[in-house]
Amino acid sequence: MSTYVRGNHPAATILKVDVGPERRLDAVAAILDEALRQARVVHVSGGPPAPEALDFWAAVNMKLGDVDYRGENPMTLERIPAIWNDIRYDPALATTYRHSKTAQPLHTDGAYNANPPTIGFFFCEAQARHGGRTLFLDGDCLCETLQRESRELYADLRSIPIAFRKGEASGQIVPVIGRDKYGPVINWNYYRISPGQSAEIDRLKNAFFAYLESRFVQTESVAPLHLAPGDCMVFHDLRVLHGREAYEAEKAGERCLWNLNVHWRGEAVVRSSSAS
Template sequence: MLKSVILPEAASADDCARAVLEAWPDNLVVHLAGLKPEQDLREFYGAMFDKIGHAEPLAEDATVGDRNSQRTGEVWMQVRYDPAIPDAYRHSANPQPLHTDGSYIPGFPNAGFLACKAMPKSGGATTFIAGKDVVAALQSEAPDLYDRLLAVDIPHARSGDRRVAPFLRFEDGEPVLNWNYYCVDTEADAEVQSLRQALFDFLDSSPMIAERLQRVKLSPGEAVLWKDDRLLHGRDGFDPEIVSDRFLWKAQVQVEA
C-alpha cells in the first residue's frame, strides 16, 4: 500500500524519479522522505515529473468565487493555510474528508502529488486508505450501501467539468473509486443525494475505515505521490500558529511506469 523511500537530503530529481519508478508498480502511495532540495520545490519536482511521465495543467484558484471558473491552466496550485480564503478545504485547518481528486474530471491523470514547503507541529498529515480496505469495510459494515454504490452512477461537477461514474467499480479485479462529497452535482436526483449523504456518513463513522487509515506527515522538502482512483485520501486537522503554517504544492501527474 505505502512505500516510504528514505533519500539523502541532497538527492537529485533523477534519484527521486528512479525511486518512484521502482516503487510505483507495487504500491498505491510513494513517500519520498528525507529530502531537502536547495532549489524551488516546483522546479525540483517538475524535473522529476519529466522523468516519470508528465504533469497536467489542472490547477485551481479557490480565491475565484465562481467554482465553475477556478481552473487556472497551470500545473501547480497551493494547499496553504490562509483564514482569509473562506470555504476552501485547501486553505483551511479543518480535517478534510476522504475523496478522490479526479471525481469531476474525465480522463484524469493517474496520480496526485504533494510537495511540502511547511508543516505545523500538530496535525496536518495526509490520510490514505486503499480501495480494497474501503470495499472490505462496506461489505462488512454496510452491505446494502455497498450494493447501492455498485449500481448507481454519481455525477460530479466543478470548474466547468462534469463526470458521471459509480463510486466503485472493478477493473481487472481491482477496485476503482470516484468520489468527492462536495463535488457531487447539486442537480442530481434524490436517489443520488441520498446515496451521497449515506456514503459520507459511512466514511466518517466506520470503525474499519478509521482502523485502516494510513498517515503521511511530510517534512519540508519531502513529497508524496499516490494512485488517485485506487484509494481515498484526506487530511487530519491541524493547529496553525501563523498563515501558511501548512503549505504544500500540489500537482496532478500521469505516471508512465
C-alpha cells in the first residue's frame, strides 16, 4: 500500500510517495498518476533497484502518457532515438552540465523543445557522497515574489517573447512566464536562448539569471530534494524551475541519474506552492 507525505517548503511543495513492495505496473502507474494530480514535485521511493528499474519505470511512464524519445549526444547535441538520458558524472565530458559536478542554475527542461513534455522523470542509480541535491522553485512562488519585489522585471518576463534552441533543434518563441487556467507556465534555460536576438533580450536574460541566483539560490530560498539510490523524482516541468547543487565526485558514474520525459495525459496541478 502506498503512502503520501506532503512537505510544505515555502519555495515548493514536495509530495513523498512510497510505493512499497507493489511491483504491478498498473498499480504503480495509478499511484504516480494520483501523486502528480496532488503536487508539482513528487519524490518516489520503494521501487525496484537497478538494473531492472529502468525497464520498470519506462513501462510505468508509458502508461501515464507519451514518452518523448529525445536521446541526445552530450557533445554534439545531436538528437538520437532513446527513452533515457544519463546525467552521469564523467570527468572526460565535464565541460557539459549533464556530466559535470558543478552547480546547475535554475531552469526548465522543455524550453528548447517546440512541443515540450509536461513531466520530467528521474531515477537515481548512484548518488554523490556529498552535495548534488536537486533544487526546486514553484512557478507560483516565483511570480508572487517577482510581483512584490520586481514588478518591472515581472512585466518584461510576461510580455517579451524569447527564442530558445539547442543545437540545430529550434524550440519555442515565447515569454519566459506564460499563464493558463492552472497557473504560471515557465519556459527558461539561460544557456539555450538563441543568440543575437536583441539588446533588450540580452538585458532581460541577464537580469533574470542574476535575480534567480541572488534572490533564491544564494539565499537558499529553494526546496531541496536529496535522492538516495533507487529513489525517483517526478515533476511538472512547465510549472517549476529546477537546478542542482554542486557535488563531490572523482570517478565516472559516482553520481548517476537517468532521465526520461513524458507528455502526461493528466491535467496540471492548479497550485502546489505554499507561498502566500
